[in-house]
Amino acid sequence: MRLRYLALIVYFGFLLLPIYWLVNMSLKTNVEITSGLTLWPQNLTFANYVTILTDQSWYSGYINSFIYVAMNTAISLTVALPAAYAFSRYRFIGDKHMFFWLLTNRMAPPAVFVLPFFQLYQTFGLFDTHIAVALAHCLFNVPLAVWILEGFMSGVPKEIDETAYVDGYSFPRFFLFVFMPLIKAGIGVTAFFCFMFSWVELLMARTLTSVAAKPIGAIMTRTVSAAGMDWGTLAAAGVLTIVPGVLVIYFVRNYMAKGFALGRV
């Protein structure tokens, strides 16, 4: 028993130390960072955060990221909900192939799609817009959303659908007012996953944008300059990218475990 808690503490230490180090560095001056190793900031400073939060070219990155992540989550959920319902309730021609084909898109390496996406979105005049990144991220988020939602929906007995239809509900009314409230935990978890995978992805987001919709991840690279690395600002920018994730985890903490099992446990 004691061994078990010791092992857990060691593991959590391993998880948290690198994050602590990032936070620690974000609160130091660059002089202190490069002049020697200190376990906590000797001259506590918030200057790095002030730099980011007052400079438009910095904080616009966060806004851009939020916009395309929100768009992606909304699009993914809207199209995935009816599809997941179809997969969980009906048998139709090609259903199994369709499901596998959707999954293959989750399996496709983003690197394969980078070049054609770049050209496709340029052809449609969507290059450097938020919607371009949101649509590109649908490639892996929509299949995942269908997969998770299907798992949750299959947990709802079919008798509920049938009773509702007998009671005279039309399909849209049933779906919106009876069925969706029943799987709201599943919808929450799916939204969490869409948020997560869109928020952490950078390769596509970086390739499809240049100025107007540039994500924070791409802006972070400018801390490398001729004058040397601006470690403090880089660390502060990193810390700020972790904050939204922490907030989102907190909201779904009770459903998260089940969601990770794709609703199938």
Add this chain to the structure above:
Amino acid sequence: MRKTESNKAWLLVLPVFLLVAFSAIIPLMTVVNYSVQDIFGPGEAYWVGTEWFKEMLRSEDLRGAFVRQVIFSATILVIQIPLGIAIALAMPAKGWAASLSLVLVALPLLIPWNVVGTIWQIFARGDIGLGGWFVNDMMGIGYNYTADSLHAWITVVVMDIWHWTPLVVLLCYAGLRAIPDAFYQAAAIDGAGRWKVFRYIQLPKLRGVLLIAVLLRFMDSFMIYTEPFVLTGGGPGTATTFLSQQLVKIALGQFDLGPAAAYSIIYFLIILAASFVFYNIMVRVGRGDRA
């Protein structure tokens, strides 16, 4: 569940089909198109047949990246799956401690991948990073991940363990919570020890989630790009250049459309074949659970 036979259900799937077709089929067709042509400029393309495929299959760079990729994916699977199971078993099941552990465990998963790279780039440095400093000064090993390929490898593997073991933990945790108490009571009556409970109750019940874990970890590790790109930039030399990074180098760095497209198709087919096998096993195992 008993499913109703109805082809009208296609109408519900149609939006997904159109959306994914737009963002998957059109680009994929472009890739196929490029892979059989030599493109000099707009309107100047020549049919080259399977030339690019042959060139890519013979390419030393691609083979090297492929071998490194396979070794990398195998290494992290061998470490992450058992570690994930062990941590999930050790985690508290109820109360505030359970919530807290869940939030802590999930933390690395919500960090943008380039920031994961940045965190480890800083943490592992000998001069300003706690981890690098600890290994260098406390253990007296001349550790430097930017110069020594073995050290770079270990750093990338440790980073991936840090980043993705939580996914395995969360999956297993969900699987463990779904085992009814009656199973444990029965085992206690039979006088089964800790190991027997794990071997004959917990492990079989975890089979489904473990397959998802292996599938996701295999796929995602096989397309890893951002984290090693930020951490080591693929170096020293090409020591930590994996398939995706090699591809991006050809496609966006050198803008060699034909070879990049042929490479993409080979790459995609490898993942597809492996995933098809996994998927079929998953479906079969899923059926076994219900029976």
